Amino acid sequence: MNEIWAGLQAALFLVFTLDKDLVEITLRSLQVSLSALVIASAIALPFGTWLAIRRFRYRRATIAALNALMGLPPVVVGLIVYLLLSRSGPFGVLGLLFSPTAMIIAQVIIIAPLIASITHQAMRELWAEYHDLLISLNTTKRQRIFTLIRDGKRALLTAALAGFGRAIGEVGAIMIVGGNIDHATRVLTTAIALETGKGDFALALGLGFVLIALAMLVNFAIHALSRTEREGTW
Amino acid sequence: MVNPTMSANLSQVIVKRRGSVILGPIELTLARQGITIVLGPNGAGKTTLLKVLHGVERISSGSVDWSVPDELARQSQAFIFQKPTMLRRSVRENLAYPLQLLDYKKAEIAERVALWAHRIDLGDMLDRSAPRLSGGEQQKLALARALIRDPDVLFLDEPCANLDARSTREIEKLLVDAQSSGTRIIMTTHNIGQARRLANDVLFLLNGKLHEQGAAMTFFKEPKTPEAKSFLEGDIVE
Numbered sequence: 001m002n003e004i005w006a007g008l009q010a011a012l013f014l015v016f017t018l019d020k021d022l023v024e025i026t027l028r029s030l031q032v033s034l035s036a037l038v039i040a041s042a043i044a045l046p047f048g049t050w051l052a053i054r055r056f057r058y059r060r061a062t063i064a065a066l067n068a069l070m071g072l073p074p075v076v077v078g079l080i081v082y083l084l085l086s087r088s089g090p091f092g093v094l095g096l097l098f099s100p101t102a103m104i105i106a107q108v109i110i111i112a113p114l115i116a117s118i119t120h121q122a123m124r125e126l127w128a129e130y131h132d133l134l135i136s137l138n139t140t141k142r143q144r145i146f147t148l149i150r151d152g153k154r155a156l157l158t159a160a161l162a163g164f165g166r167a168i169g170e171v172g173a174i175m176i177v178g179g180n181i182d183h184a185t186r187v188l189t190t191a192i193a194l195e196t197g198k199g200d201f202a203l204a205l206g207l208g209f210v211l212i213a214l215a216m217l218v219n220f221a222i223h224a225l226s227r228t229e230r231e232g233t234w
Numbered sequence: 235m236v237n238p239t240m241s242a243n244l245s246q247v248i249v250k251r252r253g254s255v256i257l258g259p260i261e262l263t264l265a266r267q268g269i270t271i272v273l274g275p276n277g278a279g280k281t282t283l284l285k286v287l288h289g290v291e292r293i294s295s296g297s298v299d300w301s302v303p304d305e306l307a308r309q310s311q312a313f314i315f316q317k318p319t320m321l322r323r324s325v326r327e328n329l330a331y332p333l334q335l336l337d338y339k340k341a342e343i344a345e346r347v348a349l350w351a352h353r354i355d356l357g358d359m360l361d362r363s364a365p366r367l368s369g370g371e372q373q374k375l376a377l378a379r380a381l382i383r384d385p386d387v388l389f390l391d392e393p394c395a396n397l398d399a400r401s402t403r404e405i406e407k408l409l410v411d412a413q414s415s416g417t418r419i420i421m422t423t424h425n426i427g428q429a430r431r432l433a434n435d436v437l438f439l440l441n442g443k444l445h446e447q448g449a450a451m452t453f454f455k456e457p458k459t460p461e462a463k464s465f466l467e468g469d470i471v472e
């Protein structure tokens with residue numbers, strides 16, 4: 001128990017003095033997860049919207065596949081990306097393994113299906129509401145997608161935040177493809193795993209505080225967004 | 235933009251859904267001016283007929299010909315659905331939307347929005363969110379949003395269902411104004427009083443067929459068919 005108390009105190013000290021390692025690791029975490037978020041959103045938001053308004057032959061199958069992808073265990077994603085990027089893999093020549101880029105790739109694969117799925121659901125509702133009007137106004141496909149994205153932006157933001165929340169807290173995949181290398185690929189979650197293993201609770205807890213704060217911030221934002229959505233104020 | 239020569243011709247139009255005929259066969263030439271009221275009991279096919287005319291309902295056979303090319307016809311028509319869609323935006327943005335789609339200049343949009351907001355008496359609510367307006371305000375907004383493009387033809391599907399007398403009166407006034415500035419109006423209603431006040435001519439639908447049609451004066455005074463007669467008297471028509 002004493003050890004944990006001491007750890008807590010040391011952790012708070014690290015946080016409030018803006019410890020160099022702590023700041024570096026936090027920034028790298030943000031850099032990796034935000035990059036993954038931007039890329040995944042650029043793919044998943046339009047794709048989810050398109051899926052909501054477009055009828056095509058394999059639509060149901062695509063949605064089922066999306067849901068299956070959403071349930072992929074991150075560790076397995078890590079393994080697959082590792083195999084693809086490893087020296088003997090098809091993309092081995094790029095030399096990306098154990099780099100932040102590899103971690104971003106893994107996170108994009110993990111969160112894009114989640115973002116697309118949430119987007120699809122929200123956009124389907126909005127499309128049902130707008131369908132008759134947009135058809136009657138003779139809108140082009142572009143105009144329809146643009147209108148839905150504009151008026152569904154709260155839902156899209158919620159989807160993106162959910163994706164970010166998942167990315168920032170993820171450990172399995174980035175541990176495998178990033179390798180948790182000090183000053184190179186170490187991020188909040190992998191550092192916590194390592195420091196806990198070493199018994200350095202101060203740094204582990206300090207990093208934990210930062211992670212919790214980030215997660216709470218994201219959840220708070222999602223909550224606030226969905227409330228304004230329901231009350232219809234914008 | 236108002237095109238006085240826009241008229242429609244329906245030939246042998248049939249709409250089938252799930253194997254059964256819900257409308258037709260319909261043979262119809264729409265007069266070029268005035269207000270046409272479509273009457274008939276629930277399920278007679280009124281909504282379907284309006285959508286067919288507007289070109290948003292798939293027809294199973296027959297043809298619908300407007301006197302202008304299809305694309306132009308659609309662009310110069312507006313449709314107000316029974317439950318009007320409010321974009322999740324402000325009143326101002328709802329009014330501006332149809333003009334933005336056609337790339338109107340900002341200044342022109344602002345000018346028209348101000349004019350129409352004033353006409354529907356929502357001038358001081360421009361920044362309110364449209365989905366939170368009352369039913370009557372929403373219906374007026376939908377009407378202004380439809381008229382803001384100066385359509386040649388305006389379709390309305392029971393625009394005054396669930397509205398109080400005052401809102402109904404306001405809507406009717408806007409319709410009469412639009413009509414006299416050249417917009418062709420085709421609307422359904424369950425309110426016989428409203429039909430009498432507005433109609434120049436009447437289409438009476440029964441079981442998906444055009445049961446009777448004619449000038450309003452004659453139709454209301456001396457309906458030719460017994461079904462139209464009992465419908466006007468408020469009896470249940472099968």
Ligand SMILES: Nc1ncnc2c1ncn2[C@@H]1O[C@H](COP(=O)(O)OP(=O)(O)O)[C@@H](O)[C@H]1O
Pocket residue numbers: 251252256274275276277278279280281282283
């Ligand atoms: N998509 C559809 N599938 C099956 N039946 C439909 C569909 N749309 C309308 N109908 C049926 O067609 C008939 C005419 O509908 P509608 O045009 O809405 O009538 P009205 O507007 O006169 O009440 C009704 O019996 C209705 O149930």
Ligand SMILES: [Mg+2]
Pocket residue numbers: 280281282391
């Ligand atoms: Mg109807």
